[in-house]
Amino acid sequence: MASRRPSDPASLQPVDLADSTSDFDSPDAPRKNRLDAPISGPKLGPLEFVRWVWRVLTSMRTAIILLVLVAFASIPGSLVPQRSSDPNGVIVFRDANPELFQFYESIQLFDTFTSVWFSAIYLLLFISLIGCIVPRTLYHWRILLAEPAAEPASWVRLPFRRREPAVGGTAASLDLAEAVLRSAHYRVVRNDTSIRAEFGYLRETGNLVFHVALVGVLATLAVTGGYGWSGQRVIIEGQTFTNQLASFDSFHPGSWFSEQQLEPYGVTLQSFTAEYTQDAVNDAWMPIDFTAKVSVAEGDATREVVLKVNEPLAAGNSQMYLLGNGYAPVITVRDPQGTVVFDQPVVFLSQDSNLTSIGVVKVPDGLSEQLGMQGFFYPSAVDLDSGALSSNNPEPTNPTVTFNIYTGDLGLDSGVTANVFQLPVESLTQITGRHTGNDVMLTPGDVFELPGGLGSIEFTSLRRFIGVEIRHDPTQMGVAISLFFVVAGLLASLGTRRRRVWIRARGTARTPELEWGGMSRGDDPRLDASLDRLVEKTLPPSAAKIRGK
Amino acid sequence: MTNTLESISLIATYSAMAVYTLAFILFTVDLAGRAASDGQSPPTRWLRSGMAVLLLGFAIHFGAVITRGISAHRVPWANMYEFGLTATLVLVGVFLGINIWRDVRFVGAFVSGFAILALGIVAVNFYVAVSPLPPALQSYWLVIHVCVAVLGTGFFATGAALSASQLFQQSREEGKLQTRSWRFLAAFPSSETLEALAYRIIVIGFVFWTFTVIAGGIWAERAWGRYWGWDTKEVWSFIIWTLFAGYIHARATRGWRGRPAAILSLVGFGAVLFNYGIVNVFFKGLHAYSGL
Numbered sequence: 001m002a003s004r005r006p007s008d009p010a011s012l013q014p015v016d017l018a019d020s021t022s023d024f025d026s027p028d029a030p031r032k033n034r035l036d037a038p039i040s041g042p043k044l045g046p047l048e049f050v051r052w053v054w055r056v057l058t059s060m061r062t063a064i065i066l067l068v069l070v071a072f073a074s075i076p077g078s079l080v081p082q083r084s085s086d087p088n089g090v091i092v093f094r095d096a097n098p099e100l101f102q103f104y105e106s107i108q109l110f111d112t113f114t115s116v117w118f119s120a121i122y123l124l125l126f127i128s129l130i131g132c133i134v135p136r137t138l139y140h141w142r143i144l145l146a147e148p149a150a151e152p153a154s155w156v157r158l159p160f161r162r163r164e165p166a167v168g169g170t171a172a173s174l175d176l177a178e179a180v181l182r183s184a185h186y187r188v189v190r191n192d193t194s195i196r197a198e199f200g201y202l203r204e205t206g207n208l209v210f211h212v213a214l215v216g217v218l219a220t221l222a223v224t225g226g227y228g229w230s231g232q233r234v235i236i237e238g239q240t241f242t243n244q245l246a247s248f249d250s251f252h253p254g255s256w257f258s259e260q261q262l263e264p265y266g267v268t269l270q271s272f273t274a275e276y277t278q279d280a281v282n283d284a285w286m287p288i289d290f291t292a293k294v295s296v297a298e299g300d301a302t303r304e305v306v307l308k309v310n311e312p313l314a315a316g317n318s319q320m321y322l323l324g325n326g327y328a329p330v331i332t333v334r335d336p337q338g339t340v341v342f343d344q345p346v347v348f349l350s351q352d353s354n355l356t357s358i359g360v361v362k363v364p365d366g367l368s369e370q371l372g373m374q375g376f377f378y379p380s381a382v383d384l385d386s387g388a389l390s391s392n393n394p395e396p397t398n399p400t401v402t403f404n405i406y407t408g409d410l411g412l413d414s415g416v417t418a419n420v421f422q423l424p425v426e427s428l429t430q431i432t433g434r435h436t437g438n439d440v441m442l443t444p445g446d447v448f449e450l451p452g453g454l455g456s457i458e459f460t461s462l463r464r465f466i467g468v469e470i471r472h473d474p475t476q477m478g479v480a481i482s483l484f485f486v487v488a489g490l491l492a493s494l495g496t497r498r499r500r501v502w503i504r505a506r507g508t509a510r511t512p513e514l515e516w517g518g519m520s521r522g523d524d525p526r527l528d529a530s531l532d533r534l535v536e537k538t539l540p541p542s543a544a545k546i547r548g549k
Numbered sequence: 550m551t552n553t554l555e556s557i558s559l560i561a562t563y564s565a566m567a568v569y570t571l572a573f574i575l576f577t578v579d580l581a582g583r584a585a586s587d588g589q590s591p592p593t594r595w596l597r598s599g600m601a602v603l604l605l606g607f608a609i610h611f612g613a614v615i616t617r618g619i620s621a622h623r624v625p626w627a628n629m630y631e632f633g634l635t636a637t638l639v640l641v642g643v644f645l646g647i648n649i650w651r652d653v654r655f656v657g658a659f660v661s662g663f664a665i666l667a668l669g670i671v672a673v674n675f676y677v678a679v680s681p682l683p684p685a686l687q688s689y690w691l692v693i694h695v696c697v698a699v700l701g702t703g704f705f706a707t708g709a710a711l712s713a714s715q716l717f718q719q720s721r722e723e724g725k726l727q728t729r730s731w732r733f734l735a736a737f738p739s740s741e742t743l744e745a746l747a748y749r750i751i752v753i754g755f756v757f758w759t760f761t762v763i764a765g766g767i768w769a770e771r772a773w774g775r776y777w778g779w780d781t782k783e784v785w786s787f788i789i790w791t792l793f794a795g796y797i798h799a800r801a802t803r804g805w806r807g808r809p810a811a812i813l814s815l816v817g818f819g820a821v822l823f824n825y826g827i828v829n830v831f832f833k834g835l836h837a838y839s840g841l
Contacts, residue, residue, distance in 0.1 A: 064795045064799050067791045078785060286683060310684070310687060310772050471775065
């Protein structure tokens with residue numbers, strides 16, 4: 001075997017591409033088809049060792065193993081909460097299993113897709129891929145420039161062979177055959193007594209385009225990913241978001257982000273409406289429409305835009321997406337003299353499908369003591385048998401807010417950033433709500449006098465808020481273009497067969513004949529049918545009919 | 550009116566299951582008959598009746614999908630029940646379609662058996678009444694993304710059937726599985742032919758899956774603000790894609806053709822089933838639209 005096709009040290013392709021394609025490729029083709037031992041062991045010497053490592057890395061077998069490894073290495077990313085997609089889940093996990101958390105953290109399980117081990121696998125995969133496609137591209141380039149392959153030494157092994165009388169003489173029949181092959185998009189070289197033709201270069205071209213485009217996806221992410229940014233923001237009806245760093249509730253800059261990237265514009269939420277419908281079977285309410293009417297001020301122009309789920313808003317170089325919504329009751333707090341010390345909408349985060357929501361009001365100044373209020377909001381409050389409240393509809397048919405009110409040090413001056421949705425209740429004194437015998441339950445317009453003459457609170461009115469994500473993603477264009485070529489390459493490659501046809505003059509001067517031979521690279525169940533059709537096009541109609549094809 | 554159509558759809562679903570069961574019995578009788586004659590006898594009238602009954606089941610099943618879509622005023626693949634209902638229809642359709650191109654009636658028992666099983670599980674466990682779409686699903690990408698996913702699933706399922714037969718056939722060719730109960734394999738083509746068939750079908754599934762992932766990315770960008778975020782469902786779609794990419798490479802690699810490639814194909818289809826049956830139900834994530 002080894003003597004039949006000596007290995008060519010200059011070729012660099014996978015060493016273990018399947019044998020079935022080997023007859024097709026010329027002796028100087030990349031080695032992938034022709035090395036006899038699947039992968040031999042390393043020889044002595046540093047250069048040979050490096051060459052061996054390279055050959056193993058760029059082999060098909062390694063590519064398969066790496067593909068399967070990437071698949072399996074992704075599984076933890078779906079089992080363990082990920083910081084990138086579910087940061088809250090990571091925190092919940094940490095609180096529930098502090099020790100396991102430490103272990104998982106040490107092996108980067110919460111950042112599976114940026115972890116060292118995952119990166120190592122996909123980088124190896126891409127190195128393997130590049131090591132495979134570069135020499136293949138060079139070889140394919142030579143093939144593209146070269147003429148169709150010379151006829152094989154032995155026709156016996158050709159899978160397709162057919163002999164037909166050359167009715168109008170050898171030359172005329174060859175002329176006809178050449179025309180037929182050319183119209184079937186074969187590349188043809190015509191000699192006096194023979195033709196060699198080749199078809200389907202697009203198969204390898206498409207294959208290479210597919211793989212290069214995959215590298216293009218990765219390269220786009222590596223080069224442009226660092227310039228992206230995203231941020232979240234809650235906007236209450238009437239409020240304006242201005243696109244600057246201080247306006248975001250949270251912000252995630254790419255590694256090369258600079259503040260100048262934020263183009264100035266403002267988005268004001270005019271109104272938000274939600275529509276719900278009741279599920280006929282289990283009576284649950286489900287949303288069927290969320291519509292936010294916003295006005296966008298950009299430069300000197302202001303435009304009215306509708307922002308919906310699936311219909312993001314483009315402003316500056318960024319997109320704004322509607323991701324969440326909820327209620328923001330307006331709470332007014334007055335001191336004993338009636339002076340307003342707090343008057344603003346407070347964001348309440350929804351907890352269930354009927355939008356039972358919780359929120360926190362902090363009033364650090366203006367009263368004789370600091371005031372903290374833990375609130376529950378029910379859009380459609382109903383009394384449960386237990387005496388507690390519940391919401392039976394996400395729409396505000398009976399909006400009600402209840403408060404557990406605390407006094408004491410809210411801890412806002414300690415210098416540590418405080419979570420606006422948390423109250424340090426352990427260090428505070430509860431003055432109303434559960435266990436105090438003094439319940440606070442307000443509907444819009446209701447006023448509650450705080451115990452001890454501290455002042456009063458009022459549920460003044462109700463507004464809605466939206467949660468939006470604002471994002472600039474410079475990778476989109478490059479990834480989209482790359483994926484276009486991924487698909488185009490895949491379709492071109494899978495939809496094309498690589499075939500060779502040779503025709504030679506046979507028979508005698510009185511009964512000239514043409515002999516057709518053909519072969520494909522790899523499996524090709526339609527080779528015979530396809531070439532038979534070509535042959536028949538060269539025959540006089542009567543001859544073809546007689547054969548009954 | 551809507552409710553009537555919805556019940557008609559459900560009745561049609563159960564009727565399709567009953568008819569598929571009959572087809573399964575006919576296919577099995579055919580295989581048993583040919584096993585008795587050591588695979589020498591040509592396809593029997595049992596096989597032809599099996600195909601005819603399967604076609605009838607397909608028509609009823611098709612009616613079930615159409616009435617479901619009309620009663621919901623949208624494409625019939627917006628929750629797990631509808632996805633399962635439509636994907637099973639596509640599976641049977643792919644099988645019937647391939648028969649125009651190539652005679653693969655020998656896997657009829659497998660396909661009809663799988664269709665009964667899948668429809669049964671879906672109708673019993675995942676059935677939900679027709680309900681309007683939540684805002685996140687109100688997009689024409691629902692039509693495109695899920696449609697190609699359904700098609701990909703149908704092709705992968707047929708490919709898996711062929712890969713499984715290939716594995717058994719190869720064992721038989723190697724002198725194993727010679728007992729009476731395996732003799733029906735004599736009615737199957739050689740393992741090499743089965744492998745070539747499986748490959749061509751899975752490659753089509755792979756193209757559809759590539760479209761699924763890309764269309765999903767475009768939709769995710771519109772709905773969630775990013776085209777890829779390693780959501781659990783995205784992770785599993787990626788796993789499926791790489792496994793079948795591995796399968797396609799294995800088919801072209803010495804030492805990996807035959808059994809290893811077929812095993813990869815089955816592992817890949819296992820991931821497809823896992824992605825549908827387990828990830829949708831037990832994993833949390835953004836694709837929580839199963840309606841369960």
